[in-house]
Amino acid sequence: MARNIAPREKDYSQWYLDVIKAAELADYAPVRGCMVIRPDGYALWESIQHFFDEAFKDSGHVNAYFPLLIPISFLEKEADHVEGFAPECAVVTHAGGEELEEALIVRPTSETVIGHMYSKWVQSWRDLPILINQWCNVMRWEKRSRLFLRTSEFLWQEGHTAHASREEAVEETLRMLEIYRDIMENVLALPVLAGEKSEGERFPGADNTYTCEAMMTDRKALQAGTSHFLGQNFAKAFEINFQNREGELESAWTTSWGVSTRLIGAIVMTHSDDDGLVIPPRVAPVKAVILPISPDQEMVEGKLLPRAAEIAEKLNAVLGKRSVKIDKNFHMRPGDRFFASLQKGIPLRLELGEKEFGKEVLHAVRRDTGERFDIPWDEVATRVPEVLEDIQKNLYEKALAFREKNTIHVTGYEEFSKIFEGSGGFVEAFFAGGREEEKKIKEETGATVRCFPLGREETGTCFYTGKKGARLAVFAKSY
Amino acid sequence: MARNIAPREKDYSQWYLDVIKAAELADYAPVRGCMVIRPDGYALWESIQHFFDEAFKDSGHVNAYFPLLIPISFLEKEADHVEGFAPECAVVTHAGGEELEEALIVRPTSETVIGHMYSKWVQSWRDLPILINQWCNVMRWEKRSRLFLRTSEFLWQEGHTAHASREEAVEETLRMLEIYRDIMENVLALPVLAGEKSEGERFPGADNTYTCEAMMTDRKALQAGTSHFLGQNFAKAFEINFQNREGELESAWTTSWGVSTRLIGAIVMTHSDDDGLVIPPRVAPVKAVILPISPDQEMVEGKLLPRAAEIAEKLNAVLGKRSVKIDKNFHMRPGDRFFASLQKGIPLRLELGEKEFGKEVLHAVRRDTGERFDIPWDEVATRVPEVLEDIQKNLYEKALAFREKNTIHVTGYEEFSKIFEGSGGFVEAFFAGGREEEKKIKEETGATVRCFPLGREETGTCFYTGKKGARLAVFAKSY
Numbered sequence: 005m006a007r008n009i010a011p012r013e014k015d016y017s018q019w020y021l022d023v024i025k026a027a028e029l030a031d032y033a034p035v036r037g038c039m040v041i042r043p044d045g046y047a048l049w050e051s052i053q054h055f056f057d058e059a060f061k062d063s064g065h066v067n068a069y070f071p072l073l074i075p076i077s078f079l080e081k082e083a084d085h086v087e088g089f090a091p092e093c094a095v096v097t098h099a100g101g102e103e104l105e106e107a108l109i110v111r112p113t114s115e116t117v118i119g120h121m122y123s124k125w126v127q128s129w130r131d132l133p134i135l136i137n138q139w140c141n142v143m144r145w146e147k148r149s150r151l152f153l154r155t156s157e158f159l160w161q162e163g164h165t166a167h168a169s170r171e172e173a174v175e176e177t178l179r180m181l182e183i184y185r186d187i188m189e190n191v192l193a194l195p196v197l198a199g200e201k202s203e204g205e206r207f208p209g210a211d212n213t214y215t216c217e218a219m220m221t222d223r224k225a226l227q228a229g230t231s232h233f234l235g236q237n238f239a240k241a242f243e244i245n246f247q248n249r250e251g252e253l254e255s256a257w258t259t260s261w262g263v264s265t266r267l268i269g270a271i272v273m274t275h276s277d278d279d280g281l282v283i284p285p286r287v288a289p290v291k292a293v294i295l296p297i298s299p300d301q302e303m304v305e306g307k308l309l310p311r312a313a314e315i316a317e318k319l320n321a322v323l324g325k326r327s328v329k330i331d332k333n334f335h336m337r338p339g340d341r342f343f344a345s346l347q348k349g350i351p352l353r354l355e356l357g358e359k360e361f362g363k364e365v366l367h368a369v370r371r372d373t374g375e376r377f378d379i380p381w382d383e384v385a386t387r388v389p390e391v392l393e394d395i396q397k398n399l400y401e402k403a404l405a406f407r408e409k410n411t412i413h414v415t416g417y418e419e420f421s422k423i424f425e426g427s428g429g430f431v432e433a434f435f436a437g438g439r440e441e442e443k444k445i446k447e448e449t450g451a452t453v454r455c456f457p458l459g460r461e462e463t464g465t466c467f468y469t470g471k472k473g474a475r476l477a478v479f480a481k482s483y
Numbered sequence: 484m485a486r487n488i489a490p491r492e493k494d495y496s497q498w499y500l501d502v503i504k505a506a507e508l509a510d511y512a513p514v515r516g517c518m519v520i521r522p523d524g525y526a527l528w529e530s531i532q533h534f535f536d537e538a539f540k541d542s543g544h545v546n547a548y549f550p551l552l553i554p555i556s557f558l559e560k561e562a563d564h565v566e567g568f569a570p571e572c573a574v575v576t577h578a579g580g581e582e583l584e585e586a587l588i589v590r591p592t593s594e595t596v597i598g599h600m601y602s603k604w605v606q607s608w609r610d611l612p613i614l615i616n617q618w619c620n621v622m623r624w625e626k627r628s629r630l631f632l633r634t635s636e637f638l639w640q641e642g643h644t645a646h647a648s649r650e651e652a653v654e655e656t657l658r659m660l661e662i663y664r665d666i667m668e669n670v671l672a673l674p675v676l677a678g679e680k681s682e683g684e685r686f687p688g689a690d691n692t693y694t695c696e697a698m699m700t701d702r703k704a705l706q707a708g709t710s711h712f713l714g715q716n717f718a719k720a721f722e723i724n725f726q727n728r729e730g731e732l733e734s735a736w737t738t739s740w741g742v743s744t745r746l747i748g749a750i751v752m753t754h755s756d757d758d759g760l761v762i763p764p765r766v767a768p769v770k771a772v773i774l775p776i777s778p779d780q781e782m783v784e785g786k787l788l789p790r791a792a793e794i795a796e797k798l799n800a801v802l803g804k805r806s807v808k809i810d811k812n813f814h815m816r817p818g819d820r821f822f823a824s825l826q827k828g829i830p831l832r833l834e835l836g837e838k839e840f841g842k843e844v845l846h847a848v849r850r851d852t853g854e855r856f857d858i859p860w861d862e863v864a865t866r867v868p869e870v871l872e873d874i875q876k877n878l879y880e881k882a883l884a885f886r887e888k889n890t891i892h893v894t895g896y897e898e899f900s901k902i903f904e905g906s907g908g909f910v911e912a913f914f915a916g917g918r919e920e921e922k923k924i925k926e927e928t929g930a931t932v933r934c935f936p937l938g939r940e941e942t943g944t945c946f947y948t949g950k951k952g953a954r955l956a957v958f959a960k961s962y
């Protein structure tokens with residue numbers, strides 16, 4: 005067991021922070037609630053970005069950049085929006101040595117300023133749809149922060165689209181939700197429930213919010229990404245109007261959707277173990293590390309390192325540039341070098357010692373199972389990708405099995421409460437309550453409606469109100 | 484001539500803004516001095532980023548992310564630094580509904596907060612060098628802004644490295660300058676002078692600043708990127724100390740270097756013409772546009788579009804995903820469609836009308852020269868890349884010839900002054916003056932020392948002070 009990491013079963017919060025620290029993913033910054041994303045954390049973010057960005061572009065979206073600072077009056081144009089975000093805002097009052105006439109907020113999200121610009125860009129139905137995404141930093145002031153999960157500043161993408169019809173905007177909202185689900189499951193190996201948020205959990209200013217909810221290994225839910233149907237709320241507040249094909253003036257229909265550096269927290273809390281970080285191979289910036297090991301420096305320089313370089317080149321050609329690293333920490337003991345690669349979450353360790361050199365193999369060790377086996381040099385280009393795919397599959401299946409094991413269907417409130425007094429989990433229940441009932445359930449049990457999962461259209465008797473025809477909801481405690 | 488673009492010779496400033504507007508690269512934002520980078524401008528920035536990012540990574544650098552907000556006290560730790568940047572800062576005084584105990588500045592540059600973090604990460608010589616780069620937004624409040632050249636918020640990369648020796652840090656400073664020069668010349672087709680800044684033009688807090696200076700088509704200089712040798716100034720201010728191999732405590736040596744969205748302004752002002760934007764092919768997000776043209780909708784749907792799609796696929800396989808666009812603005816007149824692709828700066832237009840369809844060719848039109856010629860369908864995969872490379876070469880050579888034509892060597896101040904009363908340009912002169920002389924020359928002529936170019940080590944008599952052994956300097960008016 006790692007001495008620098010608290011056991012997960014004993015102290016989950018400490019384990020989480022220790023895993024991040026040991027993997028050098030992030031540090032707290034000198035400004036309260038802010039973080040520094042260290043190189044290995046940022047490389048993981050770049051890899052995550054790559055998959056989402058490609059999917060956005062393949063589905064016809066383009067990137068742009070809108071300003072960081074937003075006039076405070078913009079926020080006030082949408083009533084629910086200002087109520088939701090004003091308390092979390094950081095405010096610029098002075099600039100260029102002078103007090104500003106109007107204070108500016110550091111964007112907590114950009115619906116308002118983007119709405120303002122869209123109103124200038126849209127005149128006719130021919131200007132629609134606008135399908136823009138932005139990768140940027142946002143600021144939501146936090147009293148109690150937690151690396152990657154809740155920090156005053158974080159990085160994200162925010163998609164903002166405008167459409168000529170309600171149907172098209174709803175379709176877009178669901179299309180992006182599905183893109184999120186697909187990448188989360190198939191790249192990040194995070195099984196998620198894609199579903200609709202309850203009224204109380206909606207984005208401030210949205211008509212409807214959809215979400216992807218993942219279960220962490222402490223059985224709490226993490227909202228991994230959301231997609232909002234904003235109706236005409238922002239279009240009306242910011243006058244995004246267009247002439248339709250009949251020449252009549254209409255308000256546009258808008259959507260917004262986002263995922264953030266929080267996904268790194270989701271990866272940590274889904275796959276990692278008491279030894280430290282585990283990264284699913286498809287999203288891992290470094291997919292395998294080759295460790296040349298010998299006390300004989302001549303052997304290392306003359307034979308092991310050149311062979312390692314050849315193999316790395318061959319693997320990089322298959323797995324992508326810079327996917328394979330050669331560990332050269334020869335001043336460390338072999339055990340410490342193994343351990344360092346473990347804690348970094350690298351999916352596959354490939355040892356190359358004198359014995360392996362003689363047999364013309366690499367000794368492979370899987371990060372997920374600890375399984376060990378030799379791979380002949382002339383088979384690395386096919387075997388390594390196969391093993392990585394198997395690790396990917398295994399991590400997903402393990403996470404899915406964990407969620408299924410910890411998902412319980414209940415029909416009554418007593419049973420419901422007991423679960424959240426105990427170890428928790430996802431609780432499925434038919435639910436017909438509104439904001440008030442949700443609030444009460446949260447106060448009494450700590451659990452909230454995570455979503456009404458899509459594709460589960462059955463109805464039944466509400467476990468809380470007894471009403472008939474209630475929708476199936478999933479409850480959990482959450483981050 | 485384009486009716487929506489002022490002639491360059493008549494009103495250079497207006498021409499510049501008109502080109503940007505016609506190409507939809509950027510817009511002014513509702514906050515004074517800030518800009519919105521529109522999708523086509525942002526795609527150009529992403530392309531620029533790609534080349535620099537790959538070069539940084541290939542030379543051993545890694546990316547990370549440091550916080551946006553910096554305690555104001557950090558800025559004050561380096562005396563020159565605070566003097567240089569304090570007047571331009573935007574200041575956050577309130578957050579989370581409360582007044583902050585210490586005001587925070589929105590980063591104008593990150594030497595201070597990164598220095599603070601490095602002091603925690605560095606203990607031993609084994610922790611060095613640290614080779615980190617950050618892509619982010621920065622804020623320097625501007626009274627008079629100009630899209631891409633001078634805006635209160637802009638996007639950039641800032642590299643920050645720490646080293647165990649002075650030599651290594653100087654080497655890094657020059658390595659990054661050379662990477663900048665290489666990409667600017669070979670990708671952006673911007674001929675640049677790489678050189679050392681004079682004392683008066685140094686980065687606040689640097690021991691030495693190096694720069695790449697490009698000549699715009701109004702003969703003014705644009706500082707396209709800088710690389711700073713920071714000595715031990717920031718290491719001492721932020722206590723970046725390490726134990727050397729002998730066990731003694733030393734201060735590290737640091738560097739920083741950056742290029743920004745300003746490069747987009749440089750591309751506009753180097754290559755564009757009275758018809759609008761011209762983008763060099765290697766950096767162009769869209770390298771060619773195929774225009775199916777026919778009044779016969781059946782012809783368009785049944786023959787031209789499918790053929791265009793096939794050709795685009797073939798070209799994208801060679802030039803990179805999404806490099807070729809198919810124009811489907813069939814509601815516009817052909818002339819307007821040609822014109823739109825011209826104004827977007829797309830290097831090559833490929834027309835596919837009924838005539839071309841019959842001959843199994845595309846009718847190609849070069850953006851740089853207007854030259855027209857047919858390319859047979861079965862030769863596109865080789866011919867189009869060749870033509871693009873030729874456009875790239877031509878743009879670079881044209882810009883270089885322009886700079887050479889407008890570079891004059893002078894030996895006396897009268898001659899010098901006359902040049903800057905006239906059309907200006909780059910003026911080479913031996914110069915031995917200091918801050919005072921530079922200031923006076925600027926007041927009298929508007930020109931400043933852009934750099935002492937590297938690789939031009941000859942010395943001579945100072946044109947201003949008459950001192951012997953003066954270094955060769957290049958003067959110009961600048962952005």
